[in-house]
Amino acid sequence: MLDVRRLRLLRELAHRGTIAAVAESLAFSPSAVSQQxxxxxxxxxxxxxxxxxRRVALTPAGRNLVRHAEAVLERLEQAGAELADARSGLAGPxxxxxxxxxxxxxxxxxxxxxxxEHPGLEPMVTEVDPAxxxxxxxxxxxxxxxxxxxDFVPAEPAPGLATxxxxxxxxxxxxxxPGTIADHRDSPWIVAPHGTLCHSMAVRACQATGYTPRIRHQIDDFGTVLALVAAGQGVALVPQLGVADAPLGVALSRLPMARxxxxxYRAGAARHPAVAAFVAALHTALPSDLRC
Known part of the structure; x- marks a missing residue:
């Protein structure tokens, strides 16, 4: 009988590429991952x-087993959701x-x-880049x-997840x-730090008009970005959620692109009552101009 915990390790190796990365993500030692x-x-x-x-790759049999592991782990998530739904009241983190x-x-x-709605739940929020x-x-x-x-950075399908x-x-x-991206070929740009989706979006949006932006500042907070634009430090691309209370001296031109x-969540977890309750709360909390 195959062990589910070991199947999870194989699945993570398929996605992360190295035993060291698997060990770091799951708080194991590399030797423990190798042994398992x-x-x-x-x-x-x-x-x-x-x-x-030091390199490890999956064999065809290994890749095939990963596909089965994804299905097994999804069914386990479904089972956990059904068990949680059978309990009275939502509680815990x-x-x-x-x-x-x-x-x-x-x-x-x-x-x-x-x-x-669910006072027994303990939500724990962490800021994290979508990547x-x-x-x-x-x-x-x-x-x-x-x-x-x-638009310029579409999401890749993520095995084992649902959205x-x-x-x-x-x-x-x-x-x-007021202006367009094409107007600022020679302007300094303010973009998010390298490696983020926001950084890639800004670079690709400029490249789509025929140039690579000259990056002066790399800032991850849109409030700070707008303050720098107001101070004459460059131009930037900012989504709707980031433009509230733009300072004087900043002109906002709507672009033919969107975020x-x-x-x-993990595949199979859509019906978990805690996940479903949070998603319902998100829809309730949306500003009116963002509701479908």
Whole structure:
């Protein structure tokens, strides 16, 4: 009989690529991960890994087993959801991931609504870049999260996860005067830190008009970004949730592009009562101009 915990390790190796990354994500030592994967190979009776020096790759049999592992783990999530639904009342921690502008504009009202309906729940919010959400959900560090994508940075399907649409925002060019992205080929730009979706979006939006932006500042807080634009330090792309209370000296020009936000959770967890309750609270908390 194959051990589910070892199947989870194999699944994580398929997604993360190295034993060291699997060990770090699940708080194991690399040697413990290697040992457990070796036991799984003995249980399977066929080689699951190909080792070349320090590199490890999955064999065809290993990749096939990962597909079965995804299905098994999804069914276990469904079983956990049904068991939770059979209990009287919701209680205990609910680990929530969100990006900063949603954390400020939507999450407080959603938590207030959630608390009124389910006072026994203990929501625990962590700000996290959407690029990191998949790994945190699969490892169990998060139960549900808000993720976003841009027209120029579409989201890749994440094995083992499910998502549903929440809302769509307009995007704006923040500059000293009204204009378009094409008008600022020679302007300094203010973008999010390298490696974030927001950074990629700004760079690709400029490249779509024929140039690569000259980046001066890398800032992750839209309030600070707008203050820098007002101070003449550059121009920036800012989503609808980030443009509230723009300072004097900042012109906001709506662009033909959007940012879309979705809720994400482990496949099979959509009917978990705590996850469903939080998603319902999010819809209640949406500003009127973001509701479908």
């Amino acid at each position: 994967l070796s036991v799984l190979e003995r249980e399977a009776g066929v080689p699951l890994l190909e080792r070349t020096g 609910l680990r929530i991931g969100t990006y900063p502008s949603a954390a400020r504009a939507i999450i407080p009202a959603a938590l207030a609504a959630l608390g009124r 990191e959400v998949s790994a945190l959900l699969r490892s169990g560090e998060l139960d549900v999260a808000l993720v976003h994508e841009y 549903e649409s929440l809302f769509t925002e307009a995007m704006y060019l923040a500059a000293p005067a 879309r936000t979705r809720t994400a």
